Amino acid sequence: MDALTAYLPPSDKGLLPYYLFIVGIVSFGNSVQNLVTLHYTRRIYNGLFVPNRAPSDASGDSIDKLVPASATGKDAEKGQDQVTPLAARVFGVWTMLAGLVRIYTSHDVGNRALYQLSIITHAVAAVHFSSELLVFKTMHITGPQLFPLAAGFGGTVWMVLQYAHYVQ
Template identity: 40%
Template sequence: MDAILPYLPQHAGFLPKWMLFTSIVAIGNSVQSFATLYYTRRIYNIDPARPKALPATPSAPVPHSPLVTPLSARTFGTWTFIAALVRLFASYNIDNPAFYALALCTYAVAFAHFASEWLIFGTAEWGSPLAGPIVVSTSTITWMLMQKEFYVAA
């Protein structure tokens, strides 16, 4: 563990390390969006012709979904990778007001996207695939708003 400490954000508090963690997870999500449609289809799984949810394991066959195409998955992966880069840079520069604001915006955009797909467009349904991004985005937005004065000098 001591070997990785110099590479972690050096600012006080846990928020920069959390943002680094969410960046790494987002990079992983980006890679999987390019590699397979399975996980993206678990979130956007509403198909009027096939209303049941997808199987819980990637080894099970994934039904065709007109909502998730290879292009849409790659676009989603690219968007997620850009958000991950912003969060990554912000985790190491959390005292910079511009980085802080940009990172906060990435979580807000993620929340708006997932919430609107669920509540407005109806292309996602509540469940564990959707709960993760909703919980992470809302809790991080709240955390960042509450801790802004601690990290960013006015």
């Protein structure tokens, strides 16, 4: 048991280090699944998309060249999944990096630079998932989407509120 507790954050620093450690470990698990299968990523970024008839940019590089397919319309059968192996690998590597920063911060929670980087990883996650939900419409609020949204926003708020307590 002592061998296992050696990997855990110090117990005298409150709950935030344990939260950071847990979301860091979960991030590593999510990274592995992104590198192995698209199944779970498709559960977060759900829905099919069809070509936009009037994109803002006529080039193939337009970010709005696809729009959500209607659930009942004829275009649903022609819809494309936006979760590609490349997108999953990029997302997996980002998630692994964010998890690594959070794990390091959990062990040295008073380190100003690590603490700030952890806040940034949470804020970037919150902005990313919010934009996918509200701007790009690639997410719907269901079970699989709640954890990343809650972790992104909750972690950001918690760390900002506790900044003076942990960072001297």
